[in-house]
Each structure stands twice: as structure tokens, then as C-alpha cells.
Amino acid sequence: NAGVTQTPKFQVLKTGQSMTLQCAQDMNHEYMSWYRQDPGMGLRLIHYSVGAGITDQGEVPNGYNVSRSTTEDFPLRLLSAAPSQTSVYFCASSYSKVSTGTMITDTQYFGPGTRLTVL
């Protein structure tokens, strides 16, 4: 299994340009998410999806769109890039399980990240 893959690894954009960050997973996970990581801020959730055809907003969704037409793919679109979107973007996928008790656990697997600079 390749796990979670992201392309591109690095990208430089000019203000106002649009682009799509690609994310794919081959683990048949239902749940996929996009995060951005900025210094001193930790990882913040942008959008997430609980299955094909279902998406929802996270903590910082403005300026980003997502779609989930297949289980495997979860692309993130920047509509009109701004310098504030300079960040490292991580895609993640996860499964859930029910333990012998009542607890439900999720292990998220992250892609290697895309380092985006907006000039």
C-alpha cells in the first residue's frame, strides 16, 4: 500500500492564482481531512469528509473548496491564493473501530505534506 499520497510536494503561487492540491489514499478509509500547519499554531482543520459525496467545514475553511467524488481522492482547491495561505498542508485519512468497551478510536494517517508559498 502507498498509504496517503500528496502532490505536489512544493508549490509557489502568485497572489490570485488558483490551484488544486491532490490527495489520495489506498486504504479504503472513509474519513479524509485537510489540515494546515503554521508556526506556533499547530495543525488546524480546513475541511473533512466522512465518505464519498459528503464534506464539511473545519476550523479554517475560508478560501478553500473540497469535493469527494470517490473514496480514494480528496482534492483541496485554492480559489484565489493569498499570502496568508502560505503554509504546509497535510492530508490525512482514518478508520474507526469499536473496542471491547464503548470507546471508539481513530488513527489518522498523514500524507507527506505540500509546502505552499504564495507571493
Added chain:
Amino acid sequence: RKEVEQDPGPFNVPEGATVAFNCTYSNSASQSFFWYRQDCRKEPKLLMSVYSSGNEDGRFTAQLNRASQYISLLIRDSKLSDSATYLCVVTGGTSYGKLTFGQGTILTVHP
């Protein structure tokens, strides 16, 4: 108040030392708790889940206190390879896939 708070450190400890990190969370409905490890310029990777009864994995011990809403990670006999950022992660009560991350605690283990 942040949903998940950690002391960012940095913690600088010698090899062989024992070091402990704490993390507090604000949502009492949180269901699942984790520690992730992130090496410089790499993606986060799961270190261990945290259970109410406490759990141990080799040199690492995780504890959860639901009443006080805090999570701890204890590392014994620190190795140079333990140097990394440790992320406290909490999932919400209604959405399995939605994780909330603390900002991370930086650990440096020196010879």
C-alpha cells in the same frame, strides 16, 4: 481558550532522563485521545492512543484523567531519537474523523 492546550517547551533533557508532558482539553464530550509525534518537516505519526485505564508501550506511558480533562505522556530513559515535537490530539464527540491538535511540545534529547 484553545480546545487543546500544551506547554510548547522546548524541553531539553539529557539521554536517559525521564520527561513528562501534559495536555488539557476543553470539550468534556471528547471521546478519543492520542499522542502523535512529528519530526522536523515531516508528517505527524501516531505514537500511541490514550485510554482511561492508562497504557504503556515500551518506554512510553500515557494517562487520561477525564475528570480533570488532561492527558499526559511520560517518556523514560530518553534516547537521542526521541527528539521531536509531540502533539496531543483529541477527537470530538460526534465526528470520528475530526481531530483537534494541540500546538505541540518540542523535546530535544542531548548526549
